[in-house]
Amino acid sequence: MKVYLAGPEVFLSNAREVLAHKAELARAAGFTPLAPGDLEIPPTNSKYERGIAISAIDERLMLASDIIIANLTPFRGISADVGTAFELGFMCALGRHVYGYTNVAESYLERTSRDYYGGAVISGADSRLTGPDGLSIEDFDMADNLMLEGGIISRGGVFIRKAVPDADILIDLTAFKECLALAAEKHLR
Secondary structure, three states: OEEEEEOHHHHOOOHHHHHHHHHHHHHHOOOEEEOOOOOOOOOOOOHHHHHHHHHHHHHHHHHOOOEEEEEOOEOOOOOEOHHHHHHHHHHHHOOOEEEEEEOOOOOHHHHHHHHHOOOOOEEOOOOOEEOOOOOEOOOOOOOOOHHHHHHHHOOOOOEEEOOOOHHHOOOOOHHHHHHHHHHHHHHOO
């Protein structure tokens, strides 16, 4: 079975090294790994065309995959990398097996309240939480937007939450290994 390795690791300065290690772990678990950066990007005439080419390549890799393991650790903000969220949704829509993990154990509510609103959260008469801007805040004890975790769980996948030191937030593979083991047990045995 082919597993698509999604996540913001592609933005790391040592992205190739990190992705190669994840691919090695996937092979050891019995999967054929596919990841962004696996295929060569054809020459283009502009940055925009290069971006479109990368998107097309990643979609081809996902179409060839049976499973996705998505790193949904918050990236550049309080939520998962938007590209990874798209890839997870793409694979859900294809009916593929979906797994996800985050290296931040705090809930979406906790991060939104503290990091986005600086603690200025209001509880209304209906117990609905809002920020000072009047926008409601999801309060479902989930790691991120309910569609991410809901999409995984409703398709029989698993979403793993771990707490790792800030310095290791994008490189710790403990939760990834747990997803791999669960996926291998379910789909390869």
